[in-house]
Amino acid sequence: ARKTHGILFKMKSNTHLSISLLLLATVSLLVQHTTATCGVCGSNGIACISETQFNICFNNQPDNTTAHECPNGGTCTSLLMKCSDAANAPADCTPTTDITCGCAADSPTFVCTSRTTFAQCNGATVVTTGTCPTGLTCAAQRGGDICVDACYLDGEIECDLDAPAS
Template sequence: MQPSQVLRSLCLFAALSSMAVVVLGLCDSCQTNNVACLNETHYRFCADNVAPNQVAECPTGQVCTNLAIICMDKGSYDASCSADAADGSCPSCDGTSMFVCTSRTTFQQCNGTSLLSQVTKCKDNKICSISSGKYCVDLCEAGDSIECDREAPL
């Protein structure tokens, strides 16, 4: 092979490798199968003709994937949104805010850098959005900014 072909092949390999890293572990991002995995087992549809605030759940023992068959048996295929990625995406009390989202549908009050024990739940079909100033909003109002992607508070 000529040096320019080798260089082109290396660049193509690097580009494809970086795209694979970007796709794996993304939560609440629309994928090629027209769903956004919210965590390992829950997803929402990314189609214009489907209400955006509907969350679906994979059957027991299955995970949300980027395949045409959205839910696959756990262990046979990696989840598009790993538990680590979902659990790591929630804010903590840092002394600057009075409340933080502790799951997709709950929030708690902060006392400085400590979380108080009282859990407040959003109404049905609402998600936590402290940054909106409303505490809980419709999923379509939150857009791509899900503040906490846990199924339940820790």
């Protein structure tokens, strides 16, 4: 009877250890964090384009034709759960405090005024404004076309605003 008791104790200990390791592995998967970049497809099949919006990825390329909104005000992340409560996971795309959107005294000819709009400047004066075609992102500072497919931006959004500041 004593030998049976020892075997049962050992089995019970192994079961507790297995359950603990399984829980730890599950939690690790849920909170895994990859190096996330705005506009770049993550291992979860989406590319965050703002704190709350994302594009679905096909063949590791974001489909820029439709921006999807995280439900219930969720935060877009590269985590397995895609959209999370902001308290649980940081957003992959956070607006930076040094964003320069719009015309200023030393502005180049064209500047972005949001992710999809731009302005022609004469110093700090707006000469005219425009909107990028559907699916394209403003990239006035990179040279060449003012509006480009986001895959050419390497996650570097010039003006990470939903709409121009009023």
